[in-house]
Amino acid sequence: MEIYRRIFEYAPDAMLVLGRDGRLCLVNAQAETLFGYDRSELLGRTVEMLVPARFAGQHAAHRSRFMDEAQSRQMGRQQDLYAQRKDGSEFSVDVMLSPMIMAGEQLTLCVVRDITERKAAQDALEHQTNELLRLHAELELLANHDGLTGLYNWRAFYEHAGQLLTTAHRRHEKASILILDLDRFKQINDSFGHAEGDRVLQAAAAALKASARQSDIVARHGGEEFVIAAFGLNEAESLVAAERLRAAVANIENLACSVTTSVGVATFVPDTTSRQEPPTLLADLLDRADQALYHAKRTGRNRIYHFDQLPADEDAAPATDAR
Template sequence: MPLATPEGHNLGTLCVIDRVPRTLTNTQSDALRVLARHVVTQLMLRRQLEWSKVIEAELRASEAKFRNTVDRLAEGVFVVDPLARKIIDANLAVLAILGYTKSEFVGRSPEDIMAQEIPEVTTRNFSRIDSELATTGRRNLGRKCLRGKDGSLISVDVRITLIPNDGVGLQAFVIRDLTEQCAYEDRLFLYQTELENANAKLKQLANTDGLTGVRNRSAFNAKLLEEYDRANRYNHPLSVILMDVDHFKIFNDTFGHPAGDEVLKAVGRTLQETARSTDFVARYGGEEFAVLLPDTELSGAMVLAERFRRAIASVSWDKRAVTVSVGVSTSTKQTPEASKLVQEADEALYRSKKNGRNRVNHSNLSSLSIRNTIA
């Protein structure tokens, strides 16, 4: 079996060798094909790990840049977790202003250093963020007094800046001249945005197929477990569609891998355009695609599967007609686990190929009932 990457590059061949000539059965050929897919999957995971290391290095560099910038600010900055009512971080300037070491300062309650009450951040309602802060991300509290480590009162201007931090909603207290601070706050938000963007890139890399732009197998497996648990909890139906581009190897051999890549991109695009907003389209591996259908019973799944098949067959293909064979499965009370749905859909897909390709089969229906269901 050839070991081909999702982009169509052949890396080698997986072979079965014996001392005497043998002929593989269909089951043995399928097993060898599955083993080849596993080998390629491991190779792709290794490549994805290298990409992840690059993104992680970018994250670390951005974090170091952010920390260096905050520590060099003339203004004092300390970060508060409003739910825990604790100071979780501080820069060098605020430590110098108040006379604390970092170990002495971090972990304190904000009320410990406030010589006068700030209504928005008292113990009684510290977790409340007023409308201005929630809307603009900033709030000017004006002139306030803080208490230093030695008990001295220090007059400062206080401005609160909301740090999104993936929805946690931390609060950065910036103390000193507000006119100079605005420029530094903009830089702080800029670096925070860089961190968020780097995180988004990493998440997208982990969940998106690089060639077709649809979700990858890892994302599909995670979504399948989530929807399977939800379907069991609320007694809702769940269906899975697996489809394979017919005679794709012959297409690649005849027209070349770049042409094959364009076919896979077009198939992914067509599936996305045909799917409902609640459906989950993914590239399962090689020329195989999968669609997860939440809250979809058997008859509805068959209608959608046929719609996908017809949509791909009706595309104006450049080289030659392209079709897909489709297998469908639907959860029942007897479905023991999520992976069983994929297994049953794969078995139905095999029957579609065996019976002539470019057709739909369901794991729980005969060919006659399939025709009646679609009709």
């Protein structure tokens, strides 16, 4: 028995033996060192004296349940555990519990290990990981969104619209592309300054985003031009959507001047005989919508046109003052 007593006494971890009532029967030298008590101050007292006051009631309830259904608990932090020294300071611990019977009495061996440094390192690693995730999310946002309006940028639009057309092609569904260009935007910048021009772009972007369907892909093409990809819209439905968007921009308030937009529309119609790939389809649709946009500019601005409505002899080249 002497060797076991020595093992207990000089173990590198704090070791406590509790009775069924939670009172300390034995403690080793490391327990005195860890908690700052002489063992005479510990023996006969309940183990809750070593638990921060805010956890003491909960700990006593857990201890009571453990005594009724005692089972071993290995080291390995499953939750944050804290102990309290004689001077009132708290520290993080890991605990191993091992039920045992001696002379017919139910006892529990409790091994307590100070893990303050380990927890600090884990917390620091967790903080660094969260910070990296936050920075990654910010970089992804910057890479895919226009900094001024918050809409998708051209790169992101091309990716998402390509996926949309791939889906439309596979499901034999229709889809439409709408290109919107703010009318006489250069005059706004020249008359009211670029700060007001930026306000106009932001207001137009917000109006378009609010008026588009949740499933639509809304992006800033660049400058004063915006583009929208809409799944499932035929020619007539796309014109209704275009009119809704045109009206939303025309109804913007609290700007230095009124703002209008011209809209060009093109629709993808499934063709089982076509061998065009989605990227080619997207490029063709964008080109057609752009032609329809220039026709809307030529014929008076603040209006919408579908590519299929263009006159057969329409010149695709833009006029110099079309914007």
